Amino acid sequence: MEGLTLAVLETNTSEASSGDERITEEGYVLVYRDRRRRWLVRPKDTPKLHTHLGILDVSALVGMEYGITATTTLGDELTILRPTIEDMIMKLSRRTQVIYPKDLGLMVVRLGVHSGSKVVETGTGSGATTALLAYLVRPAGRVYTYEIRPEFQEVARRNIERTGLGEWVSFRSGDSRLGFDVKGMDAGVLDVGDPWEVVASMKASLKPSAPMVAVTPTTNQAEKLVAKMKEQGFVAIESVEVLTRNLEARVGMTRPSNMMVGHTAYLTFGRKSVKREAEGDREPDPDLSTPPPDNSSSIENSFKPTFFADREP
Numbered sequence: 001m002e003g004l005t006l007a008v009l010e011t012n013t014s015e016a017s018s019g020d021e022r023i024t025e026e027g028y029v030l031v032y033r034d035r036r037r038r039w040l041v042r043p044k045d046t047p048k049l050h051t052h053l054g055i056l057d058v059s060a061l062v063g064m065e066y067g068i069t070a071t072t073t074l075g076d077e078l079t080i081l082r083p084t085i086e087d088m089i090m091k092l093s094r095r096t097q098v099i100y101p102k103d104l105g106l107m108v109v110r111l112g113v114h115s116g117s118k119v120v121e122t123g124t125g126s127g128a129t130t131a132l133l134a135y136l137v138r139p140a141g142r143v144y145t146y147e148i149r150p151e152f153q154e155v156a157r158r159n160i161e162r163t164g165l166g167e168w169v170s171f172r173s174g175d176s177r178l179g180f181d182v183k184g185m186d187a188g189v190l191d192v193g194d195p196w197e198v199v200a201s202m203k204a205s206l207k208p209s210a211p212m213v214a215v216t217p218t219t220n221q222a223e224k225l226v227a228k229m230k231e232q233g234f235v236a237i238e239s240v241e242v243l244t245r246n247l248e249a250r251v252g253m254t255r256p257s258n259m260m261v262g263h264t265a266y267l268t269f270g271r272k273s274v275k276r277e278a279e280g281d282r283e284p285d286p287d288l289s290t291p292p293p294d295n296s297s298s299i300e301n302s303f304k305p306t307f308f309a310d311r312e313p
Contacts (some may be wrong), residue, residue, distance in 0.1 A: 098128035123191030127156030234270035
C-alpha cells in the first residue's frame with residue numbers, strides 16, 4: 001500500500017505522559033503482522049481493512065489502547081501499534097527515491113539536529129528527509145526546504161501535510177545553485193544530482209562551524225563533492241556508507257539474513273570554517289598601539305649587582 005496516506009504524529013505530551021493513549025477516529029494506526037506485512041490506516045478512512053489474512057474491523061478499534069491485538073475474519077491475529085516516524089517515512093507517496101532510515105539516523109546525529117534548530121535542505125524530493133527534520137526541530141525550530149521541480153514539491157507538500165508537520169516547514173522553489181534566501185542556519189542537507197554546484201550556496205547559508213551533509217549515489221559524485229568542499233574551506237570532511245543486515249535470531253539456529261539493504265547512498269559530512277582576518281587587515285588595538293614606557297635605566301639602577309670587588313674589606 002505504497003500510496004497510503006500517512007499518519008499524523010500525536011503531539012499531546014500530557015496524554016502521552018499519562019500512559020493512556022487511545023485510538024481515535026482521526027488518528028492513524030499501524031496494523032502489524034510481521035516485518036513485510038503491515039498497514040497504515042485511519043479508522044475514519046478505512047473502517048474495514050481487507051487483506052489476504054481476512055478483514056479487520058478498524059472502526060471497532062476506536063477508544064482502545066495502542067498495543068492490543070485484534071483478530072481478522074479468518075482468525076489471524078494482528079497487533080495494533082502506534083506509528084513511529086520511521087513508519088511514516090516508509091509509507092510516503094513517492095515520486096523520487098527517498099533516503100532510507102539507516103542513512104537518516106546517522107545524518108541527523110552527525111548534524112546535531114534538535115528542537116530549535118534551523119535547517120536548510122535542498123532537493124526536497126518526496127519529503128521524507130524534510131519530515132524527519134521537522135519532527136526533530138519542533139516546536140521552536142524550522143526547516144527551509146528548496147526544490148526546483150514543482151511536481152516533486154507538490155507531492156512533498158501533500159506528504160508533509162499528512163504528517164501534521166507542516167507548521168515547521170517552509171517550502172521554497174528555485175535553483176539552489178543561485179543561493180539560498182536564508183542565513184545563519186544550524187545545519188544543511190544537500191540531496192541533488194550535482195551537489196558540488198551548491199556547496200558555495202550552502203556555505204553562505206550556514207553559520208560558522210555548522211555541519212552539512214550531502215547524499216550521493218555514486219563514488220564519482222562523492223569525489224567531485226569532496227574536492228569542492230575542500231576548495232570552499234570546509235573541514236572535518238568525511239564520506240561514509242551505511243550497510244545494515246538483519247539477524248535471523250532463533251534458538252540454536254541464529255544466522256545473518258540472506259537479504260539485506262545494501263548500498264543506497266554515500267553520505268559526505270563537513271563543517272563550515274571561517275578564515276581569520278590577516279594581521280594587516282585588522283584594526284589596531286588601542287591598548288597595544290602605544291609602546292610601554294622605557295624604565296630600563298631605573299630598573300638597572302635598582303637591581304645593580306654588587307660584586308665582591310666593590311665591597312669594603
